[in-house]
Amino acid sequence: MATVGQIIFCSMIILIVIFGAAIILLLALSFTGQLSEVMSSNVAPTANLGDDELLSCYLNAQTQPARVTDVSVTWQKTGLTGPVYLYEDGAPSLGDQDPQFKGRTQLFPDALVAGNASLLLRSVGRGDEGDYTCTISSSGGGGKVKMHLKTAAFSATTFKFTSGALTAEAPRWFPKPNVTWSDFNGNVLNGSTSFAENSVGIFRVVSTLQPVNVSETYGCRIENDLVAAVSKATVTGPGVTENTYFTFSAASSLMTSTHLSITTSVLCIYYLT
Template identity: 65%
Template sequence: MASIGQIIFYSMIILIVLFSVLIILLLALAFSDSSSEVTSTNTLPIANLGEDIVLSCYLNVKIELAKLREASVTWEKKGLTGVVHRYVDGADELADQNSQFKRRTKVFPEALGTGNASLLLRDVRKSDAGEYTCRMSSSEGKGTVNINLRAAAFTAPKFKFTKGVLVAEASRWFPKPNVTWSDEAGNVLNGSTSFKPNSAGIYKVVSMLQPVNISDTYTCRIENELVSAVSKATVTDTNIFGRTYFTFSAASSLLTSMYLSTLTIIIYICYLT
């Protein structure tokens, strides 16, 4: 016969498993609609300010050519009146389009037959950041998907080497980033960085590193909570060879908070045992 301690222990294990299953179900409900046939290839895109971006939205079925006029697409943005874009009866219907998006949006009628209801958003602004809903309906199916657009500014730095000083200059960053220098062994080096915002609050980043050894390679990392640019610069007697790659954050505050809540519950239960 099991002791009281064993009974309590196994009961706590069962509770932990049940809490984990519950959180997984909550996450599934938060990030998707199981009854929806509409999906997106990227629900957390990051747009570069001043550039265009395509917000993806797809109906998971093909639409017969004869029934294309029955397909409708509506894009809306949380907190705004009017629509971002609407396409219905074979044409754009923009009478109630929010003024923020005038002449800046486009859907692709020629792609609707494959279920493509994606939205082109031109010349992205800071105010464009937020939660969008794509709603598509046709004789073959319907559904909605939510997309959280984040807006940033990011450019690869240009390098100069003068009088023993290596300078990295990036013209556009937002939000304000951090800059870290390191050597080939990964050791962090002491650089000097200045940030100059323009009238729109976008920063010009100038970072200097010295002393610098000829033929050595140095890494300059410029990053904020949305974008990270990792640049490697090799200094020679006559030139600088640099290359940069970008990575983008896909972190969700909702996912993080729910994960932490789960972790807290599990730790608390284990502590009680």
């Protein structure tokens, strides 16, 4: 039987954890810009190296600017002195733009009237990874949102069926991924995987599963800490029908705090009993 002191002690611990989780949530919302009128649909995007990436930033206000000249937008990257992109007085102002981004960035003036200041970043490289801040000032409101851009290389998986073996190939992966095979029921199967690294550190992945049965479906998952390619391949006899989709990882401090709160509550209940 728990004493009054034990009950008070555990109650205080639970309250401290709950308040801590609330503080972390407020800090997270402040970091992502959700306490201001400027927001982003993705504050932790993962860009495919060599491809273009749209960094989301928009004004979340009922009153939108009436004219594009009413809007000024500044994109900045932590660690750089010059801006990534600057738009003011109805036109780009790129005289002081950081050399890393010259000729590689674009805003869309037609979208600015609707409060959309998303930035198109062309031909993403590893040096583009980092923390970005989008700041909007307009007659309809203003504020800033921060985001962290991650870079990776990922490509869809293609399959071949020859001599009773199913082979999966993916030409571009970075960081180096893991490969997991499974049957239709999700049971893990043993495959043989090889990696070939090119001069810029990007891996070509070749993985073979054998033996396999005609008319059966197999799963192949290629993944690293940032992105996963999830594929289903059905052996049809002379060929393979396949489909692949990508998933991206994202950490949540709120989920971590909630888990900590639940764990602490369970420990206190156990302690009191």
